[in-house]
Amino acid sequence: MKNSPLGELLLATGHVTVEQLEVALHTQKARPDYLGEILVGLDFVTADEIAHAVATQHRLPYVDLDFAVPQRNALQAIPKDLALAHTVLPLRLKRGVLTVVTQDPGNAGLKAQLREASGRRIAFAVSDRARIAQMVELYYFELENPLEQRIVALIDEAAEGADIDIELLLELLIQNAIKDRATDIHIRPQALASHVFYRVDGVLHHYFAFPSRIHRNIVSRAKVLSDLDITRQRAPQDGGFAFNYLRAGYDIRIAVIPTSFGENMVLRLLPKSEALHRLERLGFADAQAAVLERCLRKQSGIILTVGPSGSGKTTTLYSMLRRSNILQRNVVTVEDPIEYQLSLVQQTAVNEAAGYTFADSLQYLVRQDADIILLGEVRNQETALAVARSALSGHLILSTITANDAQGAIARLLDFGIKSYMLSATLLVVVYQRLVRRLCDNCKRPLPMSRDELAAQGWGEAAGAEDCVTVYQAAGCEHCRQSGYRGRIAVAELLEVTDEVRDLLDQGRLALEGGGLPRSPGGCSIRDDAQAKLLQGVTSLEELRRVFA
Numbered sequence: 241m242k243n244s245p246l247g248e249l250l251l252a253t254g255h256v257t258v259e260q261l262e263v264a265l266h267t268q269k270a271r272p273d274y275l276g277e278i279l280v281g282l283d284f285v286t287a288d289e290i291a292h293a294v295a296t297q298h299r300l301p302y303v304d305l306d307f308a309v310p311q312r313n314a315l316q317a318i319p320k321d322l323a324l325a326h327t328v329l330p331l332r333l334k335r336g337v338l339t340v341v342t343q344d345p346g347n348a349g350l351k352a353q354l355r356e357a358s359g360r361r362i363a364f365a366v367s368d369r370a371r372i373a374q375m376v377e378l379y380y381f382e383l384e385n386p387l388e389q390r391i392v393a394l395i396d397e398a399a400e401g402a403d404i405d406i407e408l409l410l411e412l413l414i415q416n417a418i419k420d421r422a423t424d425i426h427i428r429p430q431a432l433a434s435h436v437f438y439r440v441d442g443v444l445h446h447y448f449a450f451p452s453r454i455h456r457n458i459v460s461r462a463k464v465l466s467d468l469d470i471t472r473q474r475a476p477q478d479g480g481f482a483f484n485y486l487r488a489g490y491d492i493r494i495a496v497i498p499t500s501f502g503e504n505m506v507l508r509l510l511p512k513s514e515a516l517h518r519l520e521r522l523g524f525a526d527a528q529a530a531v532l533e534r535c536l537r538k539q540s541g542i543i544l545t546v547g548p549s550g551s552g553k554t555t556t557l558y559s560m561l562r563r564s565n566i567l568q569r570n571v572v573t574v575e576d577p578i579e580y581q582l583s584l585v586q587q588t589a590v591n592e593a594a595g596y597t598f599a600d601s602l603q604y605l606v607r608q609d610a611d612i613i614l615l616g617e618v619r620n621q622e623t624a625l626a627v628a629r630s631a632l633s634g635h636l637i638l639s640t641i642t643a644n645d646a647q648g649a650i651a652r653l654l655d656f657g658i659k660s661y662m663l664s665a666t667l668l669v670v671v672y673q674r675l676v677r678r679l680c681d682n683c684k685r686p687l688p689m690s691r692d693e694l695a696a697q698g699w700g701e702a703a704g705a706e707d708c709v710t711v712y713q714a715a716g717c718e719h720c721r722q723s724g725y726r727g728r729i730a731v732a733e734l735l736e737v738t739d740e741v742r743d744l745l746d747q748g749r750l751a752l753e754g755g756g757l758p759r760s761p762g763g764c765s766i767r768d769d770a771q772a773k774l775l776q777g778v779t780s781l782e783e784l785r786r787v788f789a
Contacts, residue, residue: 246275246276246290247261247264247265247275249293249294249297250279250285250289250290250293253292253293253296255285255289255290255292255293256279256284256285259567260279260282260284260285260567261279263282263284263567264278264279264282264284267282276290281583282583282584283516283562283566283582283583283584286368286515286516286517286518287368287369287370287371287515288302288304288367288368288371288515288517288521289518290343290368291343291366291367291368292366294343294345294366295345295365295366298345298346298364298366300345300364300365300366301365301366302365302366302367303331303341303365303366303367304367305329305341305367305371305372305375306421306727307678307680307681307726307727308331308341308681309682309718309719309720309726310329310330310331310332310375310379311330311331311332311333312383313333314330314331314332314333314338314339315330315379315380315383316383317330317333317338317357317358317359317360318330318338318340318354318357318358319357320376320380320383320384322353322354322357323376323380324373324376324377324380326342326344326350326353326354327342327343327344327369327372327373327376328340328341328342328350328354328372328376329341329342329367329372329375329376329379330358331365333360336360336361337360337361337362337363338354338358338360338361338362338363339363339364339365340354340362340363340364340365341364341365341366341367341372342364342365342366342367342372343366343367343368343369343372345364345366351364373487374486374487374488377486377487378419378486381486382419387412387415387416387419388416388447390412391409391412391413391416391448392448394408394409394412395409395448395449395450395451398450398451398453398454399450399451404454406454406457406458406461407461409450409454409458410458410461410462413425413427413436413448414483414485414490414492414507414509415485416438416447417438417507417509418485418488418490418509420438420440420721421440421441421727422438422439422440422509423439423440423442423508423509423550424438424439424506424507424508424509425437425438425439425506425507425509426438426439426444426504426505426506427455427458427459427504427505427506427507428499428504429452429455429499429501429502429503429504430452430501431452431501432452433449433450433451433452434449434450434451434452434454434455434458434502435448435449436448436449436450440721440723441677441678441723441725441726441727441728442550442675442677442728443677443723445721445723452501452502455502455503456473456502456503458505459496459502459503459505462481462494462496462505462507463477463479463494463496465481465492465494466479466480466481466492466494467479467481468494468496473498473502473503474498475498476495476496476497476498477494477495477496478493478494478495478496479493479494480492480493480494481494483509488511488512488513489511489512489513490509490510490511490512491510491512492507492508492509492510493507493508493510494506494507494508495508513581514579514580516558516559516562516580516582517555517559518559518562519532519556519559519560519563522552522555522556522559522729522730523729523730523731523732523773524556524730524732525769525772528732528734528769529563531669531734531736532560532563532669532671532734533563535668535669535736536560536563536564536636538636538668539611539634539636540631540632540633540634540635540636540666541631541636541637541666541667541668542627542628542631542637542639542666542667542668543560543636543637543638543639543668543669543671544618544638544639544640544641544649544667544669544670544671545557545638545639545640545641545670545671545672545673546640546641546642546643546645546646546648546649546670546671546672546673547672547673547674548642548674550675551673551674551675551730552673552675552730553640553673554575554579554580554616554640555579555580556671556673556730557614557638557639557640558579558580558582558614560638561582561585561612561614561638562582564612566582566584566585567584569611569612570586570608570609570610570611570612571584571585571586571610571611571612571613571614572585572586572587572588572605572608572610572612572613572614573585573586573587573588573613573614573615573616574588574589574590574598574601574602574605574613574614574615574616575587575588575589575590575614575616576589576590576598576616576617577589586608588601588605590616597622597623598615598616598617598618598619598623598626599620599622599623599626601615602615602626602627602629602630603626606630606633606635610635611635611636612635612636612637612638613630613635613636613637613638614637614638614639615627615637615638615639616639616640617639617640617641617642618639618640618641618653618656620656621656621657624653624656624657624658625656625657625658627639628653628658628662628663628666631666632662632665632666641653643672645672645733645766646670646671646672646733646734646735647735649670649672649735650663650667650670650735650745653667660745660746661745661746663737663745664737664741664742664743664745664746667737667745668736668737669734669735669736669737670734670735670737671732671733671734672732672733672734672735672766673730673731673732673733673766674730674731674732674766674770674787674788675728675729675730675731675787676728676729676731676770676773676779676783676784676787677725677726677727677728677779677783678725678726678727678728678729678778678779679712679713679714679724679725679726679777679778679779679780679783680714680715680716680717680719680720680723680724680725680726681726682717682719682720683714683715683716683717683719683720683724684712684713684714684715684724684777684780685712685713685714685715686710686711686712686777687710687711687712687713688708688709688710689708689709689710689711690707690708690709691707691708691709694709694711697781697785698785699767699771699774699781699784700771709775710775710777711774711775711777711780711781712777712780713780713781713782714780714782714783724780725783729773729778729779731766731769731770731773731787732766732769733764733765733766733768733769767788770784770787770788771784
């Protein structure tokens with residue numbers, strides 16, 4: 241593919257449509273800016289999709305910086321000022337070749353400048369510019385100011401009886417959690433010491449222990465930031481505060497409860513700007529994405545996502561919305577709270593105190609001439625009936641519901657009082673998903689197994705096509721903090737309401753146990769999807785045992 245202007249390139253690769261490009265060009269006249277930034281700002285394309293297109297154009301590898309970690313000697317090969325000035329991230333140094341991540345791989349002058357600065361041959365890889373800039377800040381900051389060493393030094397001073405800077409300690413604990421992609425910080429008081437755990441990729445990891453005598457001071461500091469009452473120590477409290485780190489903003493939610501050893505505190509870290517992704521990047525197979533796209537083209541009906549708390553249900557819904565034609569259909573959402581900002585979509589938040597609930601919101605959203613309505617959650621009978629009526633009146637509803645699997649979601653809707661004939665007339669597809677940890681690409685190890693061995697552990701069939709398969713297991717390295725995993729991916733099953741399923745609903749003969757529902761062509765169970773990712777080397781047997789225990 242020859243070098244082309246960005247708009248032509250994105251059209252050629254199928255990332256944008258002609259209509260979307262025209263809207264972006266109109267927007268560019270009203271607000272002069274780079275076309276790529278406008279397309280991303282309108283949510284027609286993600287920054288990583290642009291980077292993918294650029295990588296394809298130049299026949300270079302694309303690097304996902306959520307999973308790739310720069311080597312220390314690579315960072316040391318390029319001065320920080322040069323990396324910041326040109327938005328490049330040195331990634332790895334191997335056999336005299338320095339791989340550098342950029343979004344401008346066609347810049348021959350840049351390659352020459354990097355070669356002169358490092359004294360090494362340069363190979364380019366591609367990622368999106370904003371992500372590169374963020375990672376340059378993060379990794380060079382860590383190179384110059386190792387956060388964990390600073391935390392340990394403060395804890396050592398406290399252990400020796402010195403008065404330490406509590407504000408700095410809390411700030412460093414939060415910064416270190418952000419660096420390690422933690423979603424939660426647990427600070428637990430115990431008899432011998434207080435302990436700090438980070439939840440990374442859904443699993444708690446112990447990081448630090450500090451003297452019990454400073455525990456109350458740390459909790460008090462977090463309470464002050466959250467405008468909570470520091471004198472109340474025998475009752476639960478909730479609050480939050482804003483936090484900025486390396487040009488990125490975060491909302492920190494704090495929850496405190498009294499325990500026998502003091503107040504237990506959990507801090508949840510929520511990025512203010514969360515990136516949207518393609519369904520395929522979240523982990524959905526091409527066949528699954530095709531089913532969802534087919535359902536999204538319907539003028540009316542219900543699309544549900546199901547799974548435990550924190551399984552990415554809302555992220556999946558928003559990824560679906562990106563696949564719908566927002567330029568030709570009016571999309572309105574009501575959430576608690578708004579988790580993602582999506583351009584050209586009208587987004588509102590529930591307000592229980594003002595009587596604006598999920599159930600009540602639908603009557604107002606319908607008056608907004610809505611074609612597609614995203615409803616944060618079906619929580620009760622009132623909301624379920626309102627969803628069914630809205631779908632029957634010609635609206636496409638996307639929502640989540642708590643259930644143990646796709647069939648359980650149908651049972652839950654029936655329990656809420658929705659009649660079988662209403663479900664058969666409105667329900668389009670139920671997506672049941674879980675999140676599994678991805679093996680670290682830098683250290684995962686192959687593990688040959690026979691089909692019989694795999695079947696004995698509950699995965700695979702003994703009578704498979706090959707007698708031996710290769711799965712991978714976690715090893716642990718500096719890139720994944722010795723955990724063997726980095727990041728998570730969705731495993732899912734789709735229950736599409738086909739004519740056969742619809743007949744079962746109409747006749748009241750829906751089988752809710754034993755896998756009695758027929759599957760659509762190409763459909764697979766969530767265990768089948770998990771096994772496919774196991775055989776692809778994406779995750780491990782140990783992780784599947786943990787998630788599906």
